[in-house]
Amino acid sequence: MPGSLPQKPPKSQEKAQCDARIALLEKEKGELGFFAMKEKKAKQDEIDSLNERVKEIMAPMKERLGQIEARRNELIESIEEIDGQLAHPLAE
Known part of the structure; x- marks a missing residue:
């Protein structure tokens, strides 16, 4: 779909879900x-x-x-x- 934002990769989505659940549990625990x-x-x-x-x-x-940063530094x-x-x- 033109103009739409790309979807997060599955691992990024899973991490975001974990982070949201952790925040909720921390809040519940504090209460x-x-x-x-x-x-x-x-x-x-x-x-x-x-x-x-x-x-x-x-x-x-x-x-x-780390691999990407190393390659970037080489470039x-x-x-x-x-x-x-x-x-x-x-000069040569």
């Missing part, structure tokens, strides 16, 4: 009374589980980002070298 220890623990266990899932989702993304070095050669074409 529990002082003596609701079992309920707080259950919410924290679910939060911990979701945080682990987020780490699993992010690991390959972080690895790929910047090449551009700088070419710029230097263009600035002093008779």
